[in-house]
Structures are given as C-alpha cells and as structure tokens.
Amino acid sequence: MKTTRIKLALGILLAAIAAAVLTSTLRLPLEQGLQQASMLLLGLAAMAALASFAGTVESSANAPLVQFPSNDRRLNPPGQARAADNIPDRRERRQSPTLWGPSTDDLLEEDPALALAKLRIDLEGELRRIAQVRKLPLEARHAPIHQLVDALLLAHLLDPDQDKALNGVLRDCNAAIHGTDMTAEAAGAVIETGARLLGTLRHL
Known part of the structure; x- marks a missing residue:
C-alpha cells in the first residue's frame, strides 16, 4: 500500500515537471528547445529509477531474515527444545x-x-x-x-x-x-x- 502511494506521488510529480518543461520548450528557439527536451528525458529517467528504488526498499523491509540454526536454547522455540530433550541418546536406546x-x-x-x-x-x-x-x-x-x-x-x-x-x-x-x-x-x-x-x- 505504501509503495503504491509513493509511485502515485512520483507519477504526478513527473507529469507536472513534463508539462512545465514542455510549455517552456514551445516558447524557446529550436536549439534551446532540444536541450530542454534532453533535460526532460534525463529527469524522467532519474525519477523512474527513484521510484524503482523506493519499491525495492519497501518490499525488502517486509522480507523475512535468513535464519540459521542455533544451539542456543534462548533462540529456539520452547517446544523444539523440549522435543530435542526427549530424544534418547543412540547409545542409551541400544543398551x-x-x-x-x-x-x-x-x-x-x-x-x-x-x-x-x-x-x-x-x-x-x-x-x-x-x-x-x-x-x-x-x-x-x-x-x-x-x-x-x-x-x-x-x-x-x-x-x-x-x-x-x-x-x-x-x-x-x-x-x-x-x-x-x-x-x-x-x-x-x-x-x-x-x-x-x-x-x-x-x-x-
């Protein structure tokens, strides 16, 4: 939900910038108009990259961390620790x-x-x-x-x-x-x- 709002805001901002640059370009000579158009394209690319980065950050924030097994009982679920305690030693089972x-x-x-x-x-x-x-x-x-x-x-x-x-x-x-x-x-x-x-x- 938060990512959607960010993309929507960036889209509105891009549209406003594009409209402003296009209006000023029409009032300038051809050479200056081309320069303004190039700047507009660069700005659009930068804003698109920013939107993609924001989405990546949002999705990674909700991703689970990689978990490694641990022998520390404080890090293991209580039920798992009790199950391990109830498993008899192989030598004990044999004897x-x-x-x-x-x-x-x-x-x-x-x-x-x-x-x-x-x-x-x-x-x-x-x-x-x-x-x-x-x-x-x-x-x-x-x-x-x-x-x-x-x-x-x-x-x-x-x-x-x-x-x-x-x-x-x-x-x-x-x-x-x-x-x-x-x-x-x-x-x-x-x-x-x-x-x-x-x-x-x-x-x-």
Missing part, C-alpha cells in the same frame, strides 16, 4: 532393556506358562545385548542361549552361583514353554529368581 507387553507378575495370574515364556524372552534379550555391548567372542544375534550364558561366565560377568541359577531358570522356562505343567506357586518362585537375575543382567 536399554527390551521390554514388551505386561509384566511377568501380571501374566502369572492368567497363565503361568505364558509368564515364564515372557521371562525367558526378557532374559535372552539381555544376554544378547550384553554379548554385543561387551563384544564377547560369539555371534550375539544367533548364538544359542546356553552359549551366551557360558560366554558371560567365561568373561567373569557372572559368578558360578549366578550361572547355576540362570541355567535353572532357563530350564524351567523351557519346560513350561514345551508343555510341562507347572503350578502358579512353582512358576512364581521361578519368576522371582528370574527377576533378580534380570536386574543383575541389566547392570552389566
């Missing part, structure tokens, strides 16, 4: 325990065999994570679970008592998975021991 679904205690009330299957999955996930993080000399993704337990024992990450308890829990879990009947009390005892071992593994 975090792999949990899924309800807890073994929740499943124990409904189906003891399913609770033991869940416990075995959690234990195996932690064993494979430890083998990968500790760079144990075996294929962490495909090695049988008993080889994972033996590797932790050889690396002195588990003591013999923990190794014995872990193998016992895994044996009971496998038996329940393959159809062996187990009471809720017996399954609860296995889950209690397995939960303690799971806590130990998560700190290795």
